[in-house]
Amino acid sequence: MSANFGIGYGYNVAIEKLADELAVPQNRFDQAERRYKDLGEFLHRDESSVRKFDPEVYIQGSFALGTPIKPASTDEDYDLDIVVAFNALTKKHISQADLRSLLRDELRAYRQARGIQNPVGESRRCCTLVYADGAQFHMDVLPALPNEGNMRMVLASFRADESLADGAIAITDNEEIETYHIITDDWPGSNPRGFATWFKSRQLEQLNERRRAYLNERGNVTASVEDVPAFRVRTPLQSAIMILKRHRDEWFAEQDDPDLKVISVILTTLSSHAYDGEARVSDAIAKILKDMHLKIENRQGIHWIANPTDPSENFADRWETHPERGDAFFEWLDAARNHFGAVQGFSDANTVFNELARDLGDQVITAARSRLSTHAGPRAASVAPAAAAGAASPGLVFGDEPRRPTEPKGFG
Incomplete structure (x- = not known):
C-alpha cells in the first residue's frame, strides 16, 4: 500500500x-554480530563459572530491529544491546543481585581475556562493556532468566494472544530496592524477541520483498526469506x-x-x-x-x-x-x-x-x-x-x- x-x-x-x-554500514552489523557471538562462546568455555546455567546470548534493541543510525560524531558510540539469558536457572534459585553478580564476574574475565581497558560498568538494568577509544562501540549486557510461564498468565488475564509470551524474560533492576536482594518471583519483565517479531509483522510485505531481492542478488534461490536477518535489508x-x-x-x-x-x-x-x-x-x-x-x-x-x-x-x-x-x-x-x-x-x-x-x-x-x-x-x-x-x-x-x-x- x-x-x-x-x-x-x-x-x-x-x-x-x-x-x-x-x-549503519553492513560491516558494523557484522562487527556487532561477531562481538555478541564471541561473548556467547566465552561464557560456554570450559572454565566458565556460568556454563552450567546454559547462558544464551542474543541481540536486542535497534540493531536487532535494523533501526540504528550512525552516531552524529566520532565522540558518540554505537550502542549494542545484548541479552544473556540463563536458561537453566529460575527465579526460585537466585536473586536479581546475585544474577547480576554472576554476569559481572564473567564480564570482568572476558574484559581481561580480550584486552578491554575500560572497567565493567553498571546501570539500572545492565552491565556495560566499553571498547577501546576509536572502536565506537559499547555493549549493554542485560542478565535475564526465562519468564514465559508468568507472561502467559499476564496475557491470559488481558485475554491477549498467549503466543506473545514466547521469549519472555525476567530481568534485573537495581532500583527495585525491596526485591533486588531477595529470592522472589517478583522480577521486572521484558520480551525483546517478542517485540522484534511484532515489529516484523508490521512490515512483513515490504520486509519479505526486500529479503527476496537480497537473495536474488546473491543468486541464492534455495534459501528462505526467513533466513535473511532484518538488518541485512x-x-x-x-x-x-x-x-x-x-x-x-x-x-x-x-x-x-x-x-x-x-x-x-x-x-x-x-x-x-x-x-x-x-x-x-x-x-x-x-x-x-x-x-x-x-x-x-x-x-x-x-x-x-x-x-x-x-x-x-x-x-x-x-x-x-x-x-x-x-x-x-x-x-x-x-x-x-x-x-x-x-x-x-x-x-x-x-x-x-x-x-x-x-x-x-x-x-x-x-x-x-x-x-x-x-x-x-x-x-x-x-x-x-x-x-x-x-x-x-x-x-x-x-x-x-x-x-x-x-x-x-x-x-x-
Whole structure:
C-alpha cells in the first residue's frame, strides 16, 4: 500500500538519500554480530563459572530491529544491546543481585581475556562493556532468566494472544530496592524477541520483498526469506524510524533538559502502529507523523503506550511522574510535522536539503547531498516530468486535522 500525500519528486529523492546516509554500514552489523557471538562462546568455555546455567546470548534493541543510525560524531558510540539469558536457572534459585553478580564476574574475565581497558560498568538494568577509544562501540549486557510461564498468565488475564509470551524474560533492576536482594518471583519483565517479531509483522510485505531481492542478488534461490536477518535489508518503516530518530536527536539537543528526549522504544512502537505498508520512505514518514498519536491511550488520566507483547507494561510510565516528558513528546511531534510537512511538496531535492539542514544537522545533510550528486547525477535534483511544481504548505501532510487534541482523552 502506498498513500498519496502530495509528495514532490525532489522531496522523495532527498528522503531516500537521507535514509542511505543514516544507515549503519553492513560491516558494523557484522562487527556487532561477531562481538555478541564471541561473548556467547566465552561464557560456554570450559572454565566458565556460568556454563552450567546454559547462558544464551542474543541481540536486542535497534540493531536487532535494523533501526540504528550512525552516531552524529566520532565522540558518540554505537550502542549494542545484548541479552544473556540463563536458561537453566529460575527465579526460585537466585536473586536479581546475585544474577547480576554472576554476569559481572564473567564480564570482568572476558574484559581481561580480550584486552578491554575500560572497567565493567553498571546501570539500572545492565552491565556495560566499553571498547577501546576509536572502536565506537559499547555493549549493554542485560542478565535475564526465562519468564514465559508468568507472561502467559499476564496475557491470559488481558485475554491477549498467549503466543506473545514466547521469549519472555525476567530481568534485573537495581532500583527495585525491596526485591533486588531477595529470592522472589517478583522480577521486572521484558520480551525483546517478542517485540522484534511484532515489529516484523508490521512490515512483513515490504520486509519479505526486500529479503527476496537480497537473495536474488546473491543468486541464492534455495534459501528462505526467513533466513535473511532484518538488518541485512532496509524497509521503508526502518528508514522512516531512522530519519525520525535523527530529527528527535537534533530537536532535543536544543532543549534545556536531555531527560526530556523521547525514548526510542516509544518512537519505534508508535511509528510501527501508524505504518500501513507504504512502499516509499517519504510516504511512510507522512503516514507515521499523521497518525503517530493514535495509539497513546488515556487510562484513568494516565497516558498509556502499551508494550505490544505485554499489555500490562506502559512504555510511557515515566510520563506520570514526569509529565513534562509527555508534553515534550507532543511538542516534538508538532515540530516534526511542521518541518517535514513544509517541504514535502518540493520538487527540487537541493531545496529540501537546504530547508532540513537546521532540523537534521548540517553534517548528515552535506553527506546526503554528496550521495545525490555522486550516485544519481544532477538530474535527480531537478523536477521530474510528473512532479507537481511549488512547495507544500506546512499543514499539507495533515490536511485539516488538528495536530494535537485539546483534551487528554483525544489521544486514545
